[in-house]
Amino acid sequence: MAGDMRALVWFRSDLRVHDNTALHYACHACHASRAAGGDSGAGVVGLFIIVPGQWRRHDYAPARVDLILRTLRELSADLARLNIPLLIARARDIADVPAVVLETARRHACASLHFNREYELDEARRDAAVIAEFERAGLVARGHTDQVCFEPGSVRTGEGRYYTVFTPFKKACIAHHERAGGLKVWPAPPRQARTGLEPTPVPGHIEGFRSAIPGDLWPGGEAHAMARLSAFIETAIRRYKEDRDYPAEAGTSRLSPYLAVGAISPRQCIRAALEANDQRRPGLSPLEHGPAGIVHWISEVLWREFYIHITAGFPRVCMGRAFQPATERLRWSDNEEHLEAWKQGRTGVPIVDAGMRQLLSEGWMHNRVRMITAMYLTKNLFIDWRRGEKWFMQNLVDGFFACNNGGWQWSASTGTDASPYFRIFNPVSQSKKFDADAGYIRKHVPELAGIDGPAIHEPWTLPGLPRARLDYPEPLVDLSSSRERAIDAFKAIRMA
Numbered sequence: 001m002a003g004d005m006r007a008l009v010w011f012r013s014d015l016r017v018h019d020n021t022a023l024h025y026a027c028h029a030c031h032a033s034r035a036a037g038g039d040s041g042a043g044v045v046g047l048f049i050i051v052p053g054q055w056r057r058h059d060y061a062p063a064r065v066d067l068i069l070r071t072l073r074e075l076s077a078d079l080a081r082l083n084i085p086l087l088i089a090r091a092r093d094i095a096d097v098p099a100v101v102l103e104t105a106r107r108h109a110c111a112s113l114h115f116n117r118e119y120e121l122d123e124a125r126r127d128a129a130v131i132a133e134f135e136r137a138g139l140v141a142r143g144h145t146d147q148v149c150f151e152p153g154s155v156r157t158g159e160g161r162y163y164t165v166f167t168p169f170k171k172a173c174i175a176h177h178e179r180a181g182g183l184k185v186w187p188a189p190p191r192q193a194r195t196g197l198e199p200t201p202v203p204g205h206i207e208g209f210r211s212a213i214p215g216d217l218w219p220g221g222e223a224h225a226m227a228r229l230s231a232f233i234e235t236a237i238r239r240y241k242e243d244r245d246y247p248a249e250a251g252t253s254r255l256s257p258y259l260a261v262g263a264i265s266p267r268q269c270i271r272a273a274l275e276a277n278d279q280r281r282p283g284l285s286p287l288e289h290g291p292a293g294i295v296h297w298i299s300e301v302l303w304r305e306f307y308i309h310i311t312a313g314f315p316r317v318c319m320g321r322a323f324q325p326a327t328e329r330l331r332w333s334d335n336e337e338h339l340e341a342w343k344q345g346r347t348g349v350p351i352v353d354a355g356m357r358q359l360l361s362e363g364w365m366h367n368r369v370r371m372i373t374a375m376y377l378t379k380n381l382f383i384d385w386r387r388g389e390k391w392f393m394q395n396l397v398d399g400f401f402a403c404n405n406g407g408w409q410w411s412a413s414t415g416t417d418a419s420p421y422f423r424i425f426n427p428v429s430q431s432k433k434f435d436a437d438a439g440y441i442r443k444h445v446p447e448l449a450g451i452d453g454p455a456i457h458e459p460w461t462l463p464g465l466p467r468a469r470l471d472y473p474e475p476l477v478d479l480s481s482s483r484e485r486a487i488d489a490f491k492a493i494r495m496a
């Protein structure tokens, strides 16, 4: 392989050309080789592998696969402009992936491989297997930090442990950021030497993953993600702290699907927010001092970072286990009818049903409502959080293991920095507070749209006739006694 200067970039959840660390280093390596008198074999080749077996086992939602394919199409065109062909390969399952990557490198005379690390257990093991295969073959494979701002393991407590509480973790990230003088955001690479290879056409769909969510709800590609970020920064970020909890408002960025597929990076998000921070003060970090909306939004982006660090530092969460082992002793309800009613948005609690129906119709749910629906499932119905986690993953366009697992374990009080077990949201109070005019309920539960006044939040309080006329279920459980049951169950495992 001596004399070959081609580099292979393996794209996974980083489908963009700007601020893509692996792409940056692959292109940099090729330029360095050419500058050192490299031959005409120079150039960069891109690879994406479709792995239906892995996607099924990891519960990829059809909407997420659809967004991946549409984003790949944009990525392929962007890369072609840089003379980088994007090859699309297939592997049956994750175990077959290392051989496919090595075979691609060999076939196209690539001496080095660059990829951005993923931190879920199966994915981290796969990457270790790829590196080992490349070493055996005498080739170089390098993983890069990209999905996060700070490599998991680089932000630790004074005792050298991973943080398990968000606020000190955030403080440590901010200190890192200040010491490093900010975050590095890579530009798109310059045009590369031609390889003579043609990009592989991106398939329109993958067998078994046909999405019912309209694609125009979530346009694909990096350019769209950047436009969405700019629009949010220009119009909404300053009001983020006030508006973010109201599901009927367009108060949040809706960037989560783009962060999940990597059409945008967390560094680009934070950089854009920092550029909008016009209240910088010497000696104070602009990550936590400035307009409230801006610093609050940055903090939310760092929650994502926190959960990724937890995924890397505590691999048991990737094996379906609770972060707090004592909670494994809870005996959850196996009421399948309740679970099915929750999935379909037929629980009889309007705010819960609105959220679950938003998930089915948009592939997305507002954060406040994710918490309400998750708490209702795990506390009022007392159904295992893992069953809700799976349903969310199977339906979310932004399905992302670290955030989904973190959000579910937080809501179920089984996780790190979780909501205390006795602080259970009352869905009706939440509904009255955060959807006071019921705009969100009316949109997603149209059979209740005609109810005036606060009864729309609790239609079981309506008098007999108007209530009988509604094509809407009675509540599955009594909110107060089901709440007590959950508290007692948690108390019992603490005392055991």
Ligand SMILES: Cc1cc2nc3c(=O)[nH]c(=O)nc-3n(C[C@H](O)[C@H](O)[C@H](O)COP(=O)(O)OP(=O)(O)OC[C@H]3O[C@@H](n4cnc5c(N)ncnc54)[C@H](O)[C@@H]3O)c2cc1C
Pocket: 244, 252, 253, 254, 255, 256, 257, 259, 260, 300, 301, 302, 303, 304, 305, 307, 365, 366, 367, 368, 370, 371, 374, 392, 396, 398, 399, 400, 401, 403, 404, 405, 406, 407, 408, 411
């Ligand atoms: C039960 C449950 C399940 C969840 N599942 C997912 C999931 O699969 N994928 C996912 O990306 N997020 C998940 N979240 C977190 C959060 O609900 C979404 O990130 C957020 O609603 C996305 O909307 P946005 O992009 O408008 O967020 P914004 O409010 O604009 O925030 C910007 C970004 O910060 C990150 N972020 C915001 N809030 C959180 C949070 N609480 N935890 C972690 N990261 C956060 C996201 O990347 C988000 O895109 C879940 C939360 C809960 C409670």
